[in-house]
Amino acid sequence: MNKGGAFFGVGYLLGLFVALVAFWLAMSGLMKPLLLSLGAVSVAITLFLAMRLDVVDKESAPYLRWPVFIGYWFWLMGEIIKANWRVIRACLRADLDINPALVKVKTRCKSDLAKTTFANSITLTPGTVTLSVEGDKLLVHALYEQDAEPGAFDDMDRRTAAAAEGAPA
Amino acid sequence: MEIWEAFLANFHAWRPWAGALLCVLGAVLVVIGTVGVVRFPDFYTRMHAASVTDTSGATSLLLGMGLMSPDLVTVFKLAAIWVFLFLTGPTATHAIANAAHVAGMQPVTGARARGDVGEREGD
Numbered sequence: 523m524n525k526g527g528a529f530f531g532v533g534y535l536l537g538l539f540v541a542l543v544a545f546w547l548a549m550s551g552l553m554k555p556l557l558l559s560l561g562a563v564s565v566a567i568t569l570f571l572a573m574r575l576d577v578v579d580k581e582s583a584p585y586l587r588w589p590v591f592i593g594y595w596f597w598l599m600g601e602i603i604k605a606n607w608r609v610i611r612a613c614l615r616a617d618l619d620i621n622p623a624l625v626k627v628k629t630r631c632k633s634d635l636a637k638t639t640f641a642n643s644i645t646l647t648p649g650t651v652t653l654s655v656e657g658d659k660l661l662v663h664a665l666y667e668q669d670a671e672p673g674a675f676d677d678m679d680r681r682t683a684a685a686a687e688g689a690p691a
Numbered sequence: 692m693e694i695w696e697a698f699l700a701n702f703h704a705w706r707p708w709a710g711a712l713l714c715v716l717g718a719v720l721v722v723i724g725t726v727g728v729v730r731f732p733d734f735y736t737r738m739h740a741a742s743v744t745d746t747s748g749a750t751s752l753l754l755g756m757g758l759m760s761p762d763l764v765t766v767f768k769l770a771a772i773w774v775f776l777f778l779t780g781p782t783a784t785h786a787i788a789n790a791a792h793v794a795g796m797q798p799v800t801g802a803r804a805r806g807d808v809g810e811r812e813g814d
Contacts (some may be wrong), residue, residue: 549771551764553805608749613727621805622736642713645781645788648742651735652785653792663788663798665739 534578535569536606542568587685594685601678602647605669609648612665623667624653627660627675636686643678705757713755732805734791735798738784745780749773785807 544562572578612620627644631637641652641660649665664670720743727740750773757769 531701541694545771548764548767553763561737573773602746606743609727609739609743610747611724613730613743618732618733618805620736620804621802622733622800624798624800641773641785642778642781644745645785646742646777648737649744651738651742653788663735663738665736667801 535573538572538578539565539569589630589689590685590688594681597681598643598646598678601643601675605647605649608669609665612649620665621667623664623670625662625667625670626665627662627670629660629679630682631658631679631687633687636682639686640679640682643682644675696813710755710758712722713751713758715755717748717750717752720744720751722749731800734796735788736804742780742784744775749776749780 542565543561546565549562550557612618629640630635632642637655637658641655644652644660644662649669651663653661653663655661660678662670664677722740724740724744727743728737729761731737731740753769755778757766760766760769
């Protein structure tokens with residue numbers, strides 16, 4: 523761990539604390555003392571367990587990147603709607619015109635978080651599923667070969683890298 | 692602006708109808724996904740059809756339920772369900788697909804997938 527590690531550790535813990543408290547309040551919506559104290563105990567136990575497990579880092583609490591992630595999320599929603607339309611048409615066409623293919627996709631993402639986001643984005647988009655991730659190569663199964671031709675995932679790859687790693691878009 | 696104000700003023704009047712409409716749309720999308728699961732030739736292609744169910748189908752159903760819900764706490768809970776679905780859905784899909792891939796299941800590719808619909812290979 524570097525010098526800033528301890529400082530950021532406290533920051534991430536605080537962020538997790540705020541997120542958990544907000545989540546509890548929004549979920550219960552009741553302000554009775556008993557429920558609030560139960561919430562406080564739950565938050566304390568969760569924080570303790572997270573610290574014990576040593577999972578409080580920029581991957582489990584990436585709230586500094588939230589604005590970028592939300593932008594990416596909206597763009598991904600658009601892609602999902604477009605892809606949904608293609609798969610719905612494929613399901614309902616009288617003559618089956620699918621053309622499934624296996625392709626290898628190279629990614630520019632370096633960190634595990636970015637790679638996971640990229641692989642999950644591909645899987646979330648109907649018509650393409652990530653089968654495996656090895657190093658910087660993803661094995662993708664596509665319902666239509668033309669959806670997965672070289673360069674088809676370039677845009678998503680670039681945006682994921684920008685959102686999860688802060689790489690210039 | 693006037694139209695917008697009228698739109699908001701009648702929000703509670705059209706809310707249940709819009710919600711019901713979205714729920715029906717969601718149900719239709721789920722049925723379409725199921726049709727795809729039945730029609731597509733092999734495991735991997737069927738997975739694509741199933742993903743229609745858990746992306747647009749679930750989104751539409753949850754939006755409809757949100758419009759019909761009595762208070763904001765319920766809306767927030769539905770939103771949380773939606774976020775968790777969109778995080779766990781692809782993870783589960785990937786786990787299943789990866790298991791099939793690791794087990795050595797070969798996908799039917801290209802034109803072969805279009806013929807022999809209904810005849811499955813190897814299982």
